[in-house]
Amino acid sequence: MKLSIEAIKQKTGDGYDFELEEDLGRVEFKGEDLVFVKPVKVSGRVENLGKGLFGVRGEISATIEGRCYRCLSKTQLEVRLDYSFKFSEKPEKFEDEDEVFIIEEDTLDLTTPVINEIILNLPSKILCSPDCRGLCPYCGADLNLGDCGCGKVNIDPRLRALEKLLKSDDHGE
Ligand SMILES: [Zn+2]
Numbered sequence: 001m002k003l004s005i006e007a008i009k010q011k012t013g014d015g016y017d018f019e020l021e022e023d024l025g026r027v028e029f030k031g032e033d034l035v036f037v038k039p040v041k042v043s044g045r046v047e048n049l050g051k052g053l054f055g056v057r058g059e060i061s062a063t064i065e066g067r068c069y070r071c072l073s074k075t076q077l078e079v080r081l082d083y084s085f086k087f088s089e090k091p092e093k094f095e096d097e098d099e100v101f102i103i104e105e106d107t108l109d110l111t112t113p114v115i116n117e118i119i120l121n122l123p124s125k126i127l128c129s130p131d132c133r134g135l136c137p138y139c140g141a142d143l144n145l146g147d148c149g150c151g152k153v154n155i156d157p158r159l160r161a162l163e164k165l166l167k168s169d170d171h172g173e
């Protein structure tokens, strides 16, 4: 994911619009593999901000495959983000800026900043759907597929009392 600044490095304010697409494959995130199921798209504008600083801003869009935090099934997550990165041949000159990435051979490499940006903005818990019912804590069945029927689901205490009553009746007869 590279952009050349060759044509815009002479004059402050010069820039151009771009659209990049690259298959990033697999990235490790919190010990889990993140899989980009489609090429990641990055569009925007790169601009010479003057004094050796270059700015890139625009939109990232990606589709990621991860595991649902509740039911562990594989699930796809659409990511759409606005971003703004800064680059310089001498990043150490811009200590006041948030983070300045390095320019090598007149080239801005967006790959690392793009991956960082996606990871930073991922939800802490990926869910297959906001109302995923997860797994039964007793038998491990996927409750999205229906009740597991293992009988260990939380029974209302009033129902439990009734159940006992009915059982003792059975014994009485
Ligand atoms: Zn789920």
Ligand SMILES: [Zn+2]
Pocket (backbone or CB within 6 Å): 136, 137, 138, 139, 140, 141, 148, 149, 150, 151, 152, 153
């Ligand atoms: Zn169960």
